[in-house]
Each structure stands twice: as C-alpha cells, then as structure tokens.
Amino acid sequence: MAVRRVTWRERPWLRFAGQRLGGLVLSFAVLVVVTFVIVPLIPGDPAVAVAGQEATGAEVARIRAELGLDQPLHVQFLDYVGGLLTLDLGTSFSNGQDVATVILARLPFTAELALFAIALVLVISVPVGMLVAFLTHGGRRSWLDHLFNVVTSLVYSVPQYVMATLLVVVFAVGLGMFPAAGAETLSSLVLPTLALMLLPMCVVSRVVRRETAVVLDQDYIRTAKGWRIGRLRLFGRYVLPNVITTTLTLSGLILAAQLGGAVVIETVFAFPGLGQGVVQAILERDYPVIRGTILVLGLMATLIISVVDVILAIIDPRSIEADHD
Known part of the structure; x- marks a missing residue:
C-alpha cells in the first residue's frame, strides 16, 4: 500500500513556523546592517575617547589601529559579521571586556x-x-x-x-x-x-x-x-x-x-x-x-x-x- 505524502498545505503549523523563522532571520540581517552603519554616525572619535583628550596624534593613531578603525568600512563589516557567525560580539573599547559578558551582566x-x-x-x-x-x-x-x-x-x-x-x-x-x-x-x-x-x-x-x-x-x-x-x-x-x-x-x-x-x-x-x-x-x-x-x-x-x-x-x-x- 503506497504511503501518501503529506503536503505543506496539510501542515499549516510547519508553514507558519517557517514563515516566522524566515522573518526572524530577515530581521536579524537588517539589524546587523543597520547597527553597523548607524553607530559610526555618532559624533566623536572612539580612539580619542580611549586615549584621552591629552593624547598626542601618534597615540590616537596607534589606538585607532589597535581598535581596527583604520581599516576600510567594508573590511570592518566583514570582520563584524564573521564574529557574529561565531557568536563573538567583539571587545569593548573602553574596558577591554568581552561584549557578550557586558551584556549578560546587564540583561x-x-x-x-x-x-x-x-x-x-x-x-x-x-x-x-x-x-x-x-x-x-x-x-x-x-x-x-x-x-x-x-x-x-x-x-x-x-x-x-x-x-x-x-x-x-x-x-x-x-x-x-x-x-x-x-x-x-x-x-x-x-x-x-x-x-x-x-x-x-x-x-x-x-x-x-x-x-x-x-x-x-x-x-x-x-x-x-x-x-x-x-x-x-x-x-x-x-x-x-x-x-x-x-x-x-x-x-x-x-x-x-x-x-x-x-x-x-x-x-x-x-x-x-x-x-x-x-x-x-x-x-x-x-x-x-x-x-x-x-x-x-x-x-x-x-x-x-x-x-x-x-x-x-x-x-x-x-x-x-x-x-x-
């Protein structure tokens, strides 16, 4: 006796769950792009904030290189996405702590x-x-x-x-x-x-x-x-x-x-x-x-x-x- 295959229409819950999962993935992708793009628009230089107002230009340039801010924007984005794929949110500029640790402490x-x-x-x-x-x-x-x-x-x-x-x-x-x-x-x-x-x-x-x-x-x-x-x-x-x-x-x-x-x-x-x-x-x-x-x-x-x-x-x-x- 042949076994009849069950179609997606006969399993509305599967399609419903698939739609919601697809929405989550799309929302996450949009969030990743938006958060990466808008954050650098904040006035001020992170390297200056880390080095202090009294720091020399050479010290600021050195810290900017250490933070990876001297890299082209597309390189920074690829590094950012690569870290997310390994569940790495990066390292805090201000205290050197893992960002995931900082977030989990406040969540x-x-x-x-x-x-x-x-x-x-x-x-x-x-x-x-x-x-x-x-x-x-x-x-x-x-x-x-x-x-x-x-x-x-x-x-x-x-x-x-x-x-x-x-x-x-x-x-x-x-x-x-x-x-x-x-x-x-x-x-x-x-x-x-x-x-x-x-x-x-x-x-x-x-x-x-x-x-x-x-x-x-x-x-x-x-x-x-x-x-x-x-x-x-x-x-x-x-x-x-x-x-x-x-x-x-x-x-x-x-x-x-x-x-x-x-x-x-x-x-x-x-x-x-x-x-x-x-x-x-x-x-x-x-x-x-x-x-x-x-x-x-x-x-x-x-x-x-x-x-x-x-x-x-x-x-x-x-x-x-x-x-x-």
Missing part, C-alpha cells in the same frame, strides 16, 4: 524590569477595562466612562521621562517611600516599574474596554444572558476569550517597545540594565557595546512578537488561516 536587570511591567499591565488593565465596559454598557454611568477616558488620556499624554521624574520627586524625594536610584533591593524596582507600566496600562485598558463593549453587543452574549448564566462565568467563558486575542497582540507589541523604553527609564533611575549600559557606551563611543546591545534588544523584541504570534495561533487557529490567505 537580567532589563528583563526583570520589562517582565514585571508587562505582567502588572496585564493583571491590572484587563480586569479594569472589562469592568468599566460592563459598568458603562448600554449608556449607564456615563460619568464613569468620561472619567476613565480623561484619566487614561491624561496619563498617556505624559512622556515617560517626565513621569519617571515626577515619581522620583513625589515618592523618593518628597515621601521617601522608595529609593530614587539603583537596584540593590526589591523596593528599587517599584518606581522604574511604575514609570514603565503606566503609559501602556492606559493603552491596554482602553483597548480592552472597547473590545469588551463590542463583544457585549453580540447576539450570543444576549443569548447567554437569557440562559441566566452567572456574570463571572459569562465573562470567563464568552467575553474574555474574544477579548484576549487583541489584548495579547497589543501586549506583545508593548513588551517589545518596553525594551526600548527601558533605555530612558533606566537612565533616570540609574538602573544597571541594558538601557543605562547603552547610554554609557554612547558617551564613551564604545562601538562594539552599542552594536551588541542594540542587536540583542532588537532580537529580543522580534522574538517576543513571534512568540505572541505562536500563542495567538494556538488560541485561535483561524489566525494561521488568515495569515496564509
């Missing part, structure tokens, strides 16, 4: 901050958005709907660095409740996490409120209410699954953006993560550390979005079909 702080922030965003925003939608459904409690829109719009309009500064002034300097900088204790995470989560929390809660309001107007929800299903069961079984898809998509994008927002927040709070590290590297013209950090942050953001896509495909297989159409 846990940024990951901890970003994960805490997005976890709190989801835990708070989803219930709040659904509750406001339920309480204001059908035109009821218009004052609550107006208050919700005003508060979320106001908080969202404040830039993150301004929000971070306000939190420091009020809770660290004024009330003395939390440390203003550092990461020595768990309480040091409170203010940076708040500064990082407040803006996305407003966005997610508004989206959840809107999506919940749309779902509550659907015929199957009216039918479920007619069966006298309890409110918790109604929301858990019929409303939440239809809201969570949009919420997860938005949350994935926000978490990816949080990695970039961490640069500002970590600088304000002197938090020893990748954000503060890349700012310090820019000031020191440390090209390998800048490139390695941006590359890692960009790759993490791309991975996060891809993982969210896979989770959404598991929750709602129709997303795979839509992706293939």
